[in-house]
Amino acid sequence: MAVAALTFMTLPVSGQDLLARQAPVDRKLKAVDSLALIRQIKAEQAAYPAYSLYPNWSNDRVHAFGKTVSVPDSFRIDLTGFCMPTTHTQITSKCGPRWRRMHNGLDIKVYIGDTIRAAFDGRVRMVKYERRGYGKYVVLRHDNGLETIYGHLSKQLVAENEYVKAGDIIGLGGNTGRSTGSHLHFETRFLGEVINPEFLFDFPNQDIVADNYLFVRGANRYAKQRTRALAALRAGKPASSVVATADETGEGIRYHKIRKGDTLGSISRKYHISINRLCQLNGLKRTSTLRIGQVLKCS
Secondary structure (H helix, E strand, O other): OHHHHHHHHHHHHHHHHHHHHHHHHHHHHHHHHHHHHHHHHHHHHHHOOOOOOOOOOOOOOOOOOHHHOOOOOEEEEEOOOOOOOOOOOOEEEOOEEEOOEEEOOEEEOOOOOOEEEOOOOEEEEEEEEEOOOOEEEEEEEEOOOEEEEEEEEOEEOOOOOOEEOOOOEEEEOEOOOOOOOOEEEEEEEEOOEEEOHHHOEEOOOOEEOOOEEEEEOOOOOOHHHHHHHHHHHHOOOOHHHOOOOOOOOOOOOOEEEOOOOOOHHHHHHHHOOOHHHHHHHHOOOOOOOOOOOOEEEOO
16 A cells, blocks of 8 residues: 555656656747748748738739728838839829829839839739830739839839849830830839829938838828828728818828938928928927938928
């Protein structure tokens, strides 16, 4: 009986030892599972950028979503890791109504044969030719949820489904399709909705406007629409409750990223806005210190 009792008393101790030895193994297995999951997610993101946002991957049409996609009321788009699509800075036609139709992108003056680069990391969704429209064009879908369109190229240098990094050469400037002179037609879209590229990119200064951009559904083409939608969002109403009409054009919200040597006076002169108004828009005082990289609203 004494032997039996001793055996019975040692069982829990052995069980505890076993559990103690098993715990590190369990932690290692969980770590392995987590790494495998992370690798799988990265693989899916590389195969289909922004796969959690878009309902499909189609190489047939530029605007392939329609009512099949659920557009959120608001979404913050990460603009870091960008590359300007061209080093040229002259904008020859803005985003907005033009010749009794909508012009859904920016026209930037480039010359035939000029290098055109991918704006962000992503995958090539389309490489096509449209005689009465974009001409030779490329559509990229990016990890941050954006799609960018590069039109009127003279040559396309990527293939559909190819993965590209920001700054990779995707084509050469040209004058193909419905075009009256060599230029790059550059569009930025989120789930098919147009965003004025000037809200994201500062072509004259070859920089992004800010590190991220707040997309608001139905209010991204023009300044007045966007202002009304943002006001509704701050008031706790859905942005979709704001009715935006096509004739509310405005000039676009302007921003400035602080660089070395900038002062409130120099910025006010550049954007033709008073220092008092500049301070009011940004919650500043005339004596406030400006930080390099800080973004100021200028309209």
